[in-house]
Amino acid sequence: MSTIEKQIPTSNGASVGDLPVHGAATSGQRPAERKEPSYLTADKGLKSWLFTVDHKRIGIMYLVGVLSFFLVGGLFALAIRFELLWPEAGNFFETADGYNKAFTLHGAIMTFLFVIPIIPAALGNFFLPLMIGAKDVAFPKLNLLSFHLYVLGGATLVYTIFAGSLDTGWTFYTPYSTETGTAVISATLGVFILGFSSILTGVNFIVTIHKMRAPGMTWMRIPLFLWALYATAIIQVLATPVIGITLMLLTVERVFGIGIFDPALGGDPVLYQHFFWFYSHPAVYIMILPAFGVISEIFTIHSRKRIFGYKAIAYSSLSIAVISFLVWGHHMFVSGQSNLAGLIFSFLTFLVAIPTGVKVFSWVGTLYGGSIRLNTPMLYGLSFIFIFSIGGLTGLFLGALSVDVQLHDTYFIVAHFHYVMMGGVFIAFMSGLHHWWPKMTGRMYSEFLAKIGCLLVFVGFNMTFFSQFMLGSQGMPRRYYTYDQVSPELVELFTFWHRSSSAGSAILASGIFLTLGYLVFSIFKGQAVGPNPWGGVSLEWETDSPPIKHNFAHDPVCTRGPYDFDEVLAAERA
Amino acid sequence: MIGNLPLVSGIAVPDLLAIASKRGFWLPQQASTVAADTDNLFFFIYWLSIVFFALIVGAMVLFVVKFRRKKNVPETSSAIEGNTKLEVAWAVIPGILLIAIFVWGFRGWIALAVPPGEAIEIQVRAKKWLWSFDYRGTNINGVDEITVPVDTPVKLIMSSEDVIHSFFVPAFRVKKDIVPNRYSVLWFTPTKLGEFDVLCTEYCGNGHSRMLSKVTVVTRDEYDKWMTRGGLPEGVEGKALGEYLFKAKGCKTCHSITTDRMGLPCPPLGGKYGSQEQLVTGEMQQIDDNYIRESIMKPNAKVVKGYAPVMPTFAGQIDDKQMDALIQYIASLK
Numbered sequence: 001m002s003t004i005e006k007q008i009p010t011s012n013g014a015s016v017g018d019l020p021v022h023g024a025a026t027s028g029q030r031p032a033e034r035k036e037p038s039y040l041t042a043d044k045g046l047k048s049w050l051f052t053v054d055h056k057r058i059g060i061m062y063l064v065g066v067l068s069f070f071l072v073g074g075l076f077a078l079a080i081r082f083e084l085l086w087p088e089a090g091n092f093f094e095t096a097d098g099y100n101k102a103f104t105l106h107g108a109i110m111t112f113l114f115v116i117p118i119i120p121a122a123l124g125n126f127f128l129p130l131m132i133g134a135k136d137v138a139f140p141k142l143n144l145l146s147f148h149l150y151v152l153g154g155a156t157l158v159y160t161i162f163a164g165s166l167d168t169g170w171t172f173y174t175p176y177s178t179e180t181g182t183a184v185i186s187a188t189l190g191v192f193i194l195g196f197s198s199i200l201t202g203v204n205f206i207v208t209i210h211k212m213r214a215p216g217m218t219w220m221r222i223p224l225f226l227w228a229l230y231a232t233a234i235i236q237v238l239a240t241p242v243i244g245i246t247l248m249l250l251t252v253e254r255v256f257g258i259g260i261f262d263p264a265l266g267g268d269p270v271l272y273q274h275f276f277w278f279y280s281h282p283a284v285y286i287m288i289l290p291a292f293g294v295i296s297e298i299f300t301i302h303s304r305k306r307i308f309g310y311k312a313i314a315y316s317s318l319s320i321a322v323i324s325f326l327v328w329g330h331h332m333f334v335s336g337q338s339n340l341a342g343l344i345f346s347f348l349t350f351l352v353a354i355p356t357g358v359k360v361f362s363w364v365g366t367l368y369g370g371s372i373r374l375n376t377p378m379l380y381g382l383s384f385i386f387i388f389s390i391g392g393l394t395g396l397f398l399g400a401l402s403v404d405v406q407l408h409d410t411y412f413i414v415a416h417f418h419y420v421m422m423g424g425v426f427i428a429f430m431s432g433l434h435h436w437w438p439k440m441t442g443r444m445y446s447e448f449l450a451k452i453g454c455l456l457v458f459v460g461f462n463m464t465f466f467s468q469f470m471l472g473s474q475g476m477p478r479r480y481y482t483y484d485q486v487s488p489e490l491v492e493l494f495t496f497w498h499r500s501s502s503a504g505s506a507i508l509a510s511g512i513f514l515t516l517g518y519l520v521f522s523i524f525k526g527q528a529v530g531p532n533p534w535g536g537v538s539l540e541w542e543t544d545s546p547p548i549k550h551n552f553a554h555d556p557v558c559t560r561g562p563y564d565f566d567e568v569l570a571a572e573r574a
Numbered sequence: 575m576i577g578n579l580p581l582v583s584g585i586a587v588p589d590l591l592a593i594a595s596k597r598g599f600w601l602p603q604q605a606s607t608v609a610a611d612t613d614n615l616f617f618f619i620y621w622l623s624i625v626f627f628a629l630i631v632g633a634m635v636l637f638v639v640k641f642r643r644k645k646n647v648p649e650t651s652s653a654i655e656g657n658t659k660l661e662v663a664w665a666v667i668p669g670i671l672l673i674a675i676f677v678w679g680f681r682g683w684i685a686l687a688v689p690p691g692e693a694i695e696i697q698v699r700a701k702k703w704l705w706s707f708d709y710r711g712t713n714i715n716g717v718d719e720i721t722v723p724v725d726t727p728v729k730l731i732m733s734s735e736d737v738i739h740s741f742f743v744p745a746f747r748v749k750k751d752i753v754p755n756r757y758s759v760l761w762f763t764p765t766k767l768g769e770f771d772v773l774c775t776e777y778c779g780n781g782h783s784r785m786l787s788k789v790t791v792v793t794r795d796e797y798d799k800w801m802t803r804g805g806l807p808e809g810v811e812g813k814a815l816g817e818y819l820f821k822a823k824g825c826k827t828c829h830s831i832t833t834d835r836m837g838l839p840c841p842p843l844g845g846k847y848g849s850q851e852q853l854v855t856g857e858m859q860q861i862d863d864n865y866i867r868e869s870i871m872k873p874n875a876k877v878v879k880g881y882a883p884v885m886p887t888f889a890g891q892i893d894d895k896q897m898d899a900l901i902q903y904i905a906s907l908k
Contacts (some may be wrong), residue, residue, distance in 0.1 A: 009790055095838075096781070096783065098780070125742075176778065264755075269753055309656040309661055313772075334740065334752055335753075336748050336756065346676055346683075350676045353672055354668060358665050361630070365654075371642075372637075372641050381775045382634060385630065396623065397616065399679070400679030401682065402612045402682025403616050405686060408603075408775070409742070470599070470600065475745075475771065477742065477774070481837075482783045510758065537654035569649055
């Protein structure tokens with residue numbers, strides 16, 4: 001029996017159908033009638049969705065929006081991989097111009113519309129209030145505004161595609177971005193708007209976690225997913241204004257010809273890089289910290305075990321957030337910044353590896369002494385450890401100054417960031433999505449198909465991106481439309497690894513499409529599930545699947561930590 | 575040397591895995607004085623990564639197998655919450671290894687940053703989308719590839735005429751961004767004879783993946799002879815000289831020599847001599863000697879319809895003899 005049920009007597013003494021009971025039946029009677037409809041059916045009509053203040057509906061809308069953009073960005077990626085099957089020009093894109101636009105849009109869409117928002121806005125919005133035992137976030141209307149800004153920003157970026165497109169690379173380096181004829185201003189406006197969506201979500205989450213925890217839920221009892229969201233929110237609030245201002249300055253330069261970054265007008269192009277990376281490096285921690293949070297949930301619940309090193313994981317999230325602001329120059333070792341700057345940034349970059357390593361070791365340590373289920377969320381979680389370890393370790397090559405000179409701006413970098421961003425964030429997202437799908441939809445997906453999807457994604461991902469490490473270390477630069485101009489022996493080598501990578505991308509794509517298929521199918525035909533299919537202890541498992549509109553039938557109280565499985569199991573055996 | 579181990583960057587390291595003379599699985603051949611140290615650090619990090627990866631994934635797999643939920647057996651879960659000694663160890667020990675990597679990388683970096691005093695100085699001008707090299711203090715100007723003597727330091731003083739480019743020679747393990755309105759310096763001492771690719775590694779637009787060059791490393795004797803020839807190939811005149819210049823001056827980066835445009839930003843030149851082309855203004859233009867000369871000197875005066883005015887001028891870089899040779903060559907293209 002759950003702790004909550006023991007604490008709060010119900011009005012008629014009967015076991016309330018809303019609240020979960022670990023495996024116990026309701027003494028032979030029919031389950032009590034659901035008193036309230038779920039959040040999905042509570043209000044009807046399009047307007048009730050588009051103007052909702054229910055964090056769960058907002059989370060679902062974000063999920064649909066973000067995954068739609070993910071598919072668009074993914075299609076650009078497939079086009080790029082197809083082009084690179086042969087060294088010469090013209091395999092998919094007739095000219096370099098088309099190719100340049102494709103990789104730019106792939107990067108911009110994936111970075112700003114997918115990887116940054118996916119876990120906080122979709123899963124975070126849905127589960128933060130549930131996990132702290134609240135009815136909603138602190139500022140529900142602000143939450144809706146965040147979502148509308150996301151849609152507006154996304155629409156602006158889509159408009160950019162049709163209004164001249166963008167060919168600067170997602171990094172908008174000057175002076176190329178000040179002189180190119182493509183729709184730079186429209187794109188930067190889109191990013192500017194999206195930035196506000198991110199900032200407002202961050203503000204909302206910080207206040208919610210501070211002020212709306214259920215009675216008895218101390219900071220050291222909140223699920224680690226929330227520590228992760230908290231650290232992420234701090235970065236979102238502090239760093240995002242910088243990219244907004246930077247892109248605004250870029251626009252001002254384009255429109256008014258004021259020389260800030262353009263040397264032809266007396267500006268400094270390396271200054272742009274400092275400003276840009278001051279945000280964009282912390283941004284990658286906005287991407288990965290929530291992913292780390294998901295993994296903490298997965299490894300505990302699915303091995304029914306306490307987390308190893310709760311404090312270490314919580315504090316490492318905060319320290320990563322702080323140090324993340326101090327390492328931006330590692331993107332600029334060969335750009336012309338001073339040697340002293342290079343030295344300091346390299347040192348700090350290695351420093352940030354330590355709390356990250358601590359987390360990975362702690363998750364593996366969590367498995368020890370557990371009771372592990374190899375279901376889909378866990379398989380994705382294990383894949384995460386495998387893939388993220390490669391991503392993180394390859395970061396060491398890039399933090400080392402002399403080795404970075406060789407590897408910078410080559411495919412080694414492309415491989416590294418896809419390993420951590422796609423391999424890290426996307427895999428963790430898939431884990432969380434499969435873990436919380438039954439809670440969000442009330443349905444279970446086909447476990448068989450899901451495992452196949454996981455295998456295809458794992459194999460496809462590694463094949464696509466591991467090949468790129470070899471490409472990079474052998475000298476293949478990034479953002480290259482063709483590679484037929486190097487010496488013939490090298491053309492052969494590059495062709496081999498490019499083909500290996502492209503073949504992998506086909507496998508990866510098939511896994512993603514399969515996943516989309518069985519998840520959508522499960523919404524209509526999936527088996528209905530109860531409140532706690534995984535036997536979790538955190539508060540979200542105390543609600544219905546899917547939850548009612550205001551989450552809990554009565555105010556929850558917290559009397560234990562989120563991963564006290566050994567106690568729960570002992571009580572069950574008793 | 576310490577025993578038989580090479581002493582590199584102050585640290586004695588067995589050169590076990592870097593295959594010096596030919597391309598290895600991971601890295602190109604080592605063709606400069608700094609390559610061995612960079613590679614040794616690369617492989618130090620590599621083996622460290624393999625060990626840690628094996629530990630992490632190995633432990634993970636072991637625990638999954640050992641602690642897998644067993645059916646028909648009551649479930650138990652350990653109450654372990656942590657282990658302070660272990661946690662400190664796995665923060666401190668990696669920390670020490672990371673500092674070692676940092677120090678080694680930093681030392682290699684300083685070696686890369688400080689050119690030797692006596693070096694051949696070459697001015698590099700990068701522009702969309704070609705390289706132009708001037709050998710300081712000589713009459714060798716405006717060549718698109720460099721020839722240097724082996725075992726001699728070479729210092730490049732680089733600047734861009736437009737956007738940011740980057741000079742990268744994988745075989746030498748050197749790279750540096752080339753920024754407009756400032757000079758950046760890169761140096762190397764080649765240790766092997768041969769031709770080595772130079773690639774632009776900062777995205778610069780449509781010609782980015784064609785902005786390649788070569789460093790040709792020859793013996794000191796060969797280099798001296800090359801210098802006295804003014805950097806030109808031996809005994810080459812007329813159309814053959816034109817063919818050489820067409821490549822050396824970077825024309826080939828943007829103009830195809832057949833009738834097929836090949837995805838390049840500028841008009842193909844095959845079969846064009848003697849024909850008529852329409853300009854952006856609408857008027858028809860005869861493609862003759864004068865038009866070719868004008869296009870090389872003042873390229874944006876008469877642009878062919880369907881193309882953008884992106885060609886840079888070569889005024890001051892091509893003398894009359896070279897102009898003649900180029901026109902002869904272009905006239906011969908089918």
